[in-house]
Amino acid sequence: MSARSAAQMxxxxxxVAAERHIRELVEHLDRxxxxxxxxxxxMLEPRSGARTEAxxxxxxxxxxxxxxxxxxxxxxxxxxxxxxxxxxxxAIDSAVARISIGG
Numbered sequence: 493m494s495a496r497s498a499a500q501m502x503x504x505x506x507x508v509a510a511e512r513h514i515r516e517l518v519e520h521l522d523r524x525x526x527x528x529x530x531x532x533x534x535m536l537e538p539r540s541g542a543r544t545e546a547x548x549x550x551x552x553x554x555x556x557x558x559x560x561x562x563x564x565x566x567x568x569x570x571x572x573x574x575x576x577x578x579x580x581x582x583a584i585d586s587a588v589a590r591i592s593i594g595g
């Protein structure tokens with residue numbers, strides 16, 4: 493099923509789609525992006541008795557790199573959902589402007 497573009501949707505359909513994307517964005521931020529961000533911050537906080545072995549540094553680097561990759565992927569998804577939401581909101585704005593102008 494191919495999704496219709498925002499320009500092809502009715503105003504009520506746009507409101508429903510925008511609301512759905514708002515919920516998706518909030519849920520994604522709460523359950524995915526923020527926890528990944530918090531995990532990275534915890535990984536980067538200085539620890540007491542920091543290890544000095546080369547192997548430990550490689551492990552720390554690999555763990556940090558992996559967490560950063562996950563965070564960047566989460567940000568990419570966030571941007572995709574936000575861009576689609578923005579498209580719906582612009583279409584709503586345009587539709588409302590046409591209604592208030594009378595045409």
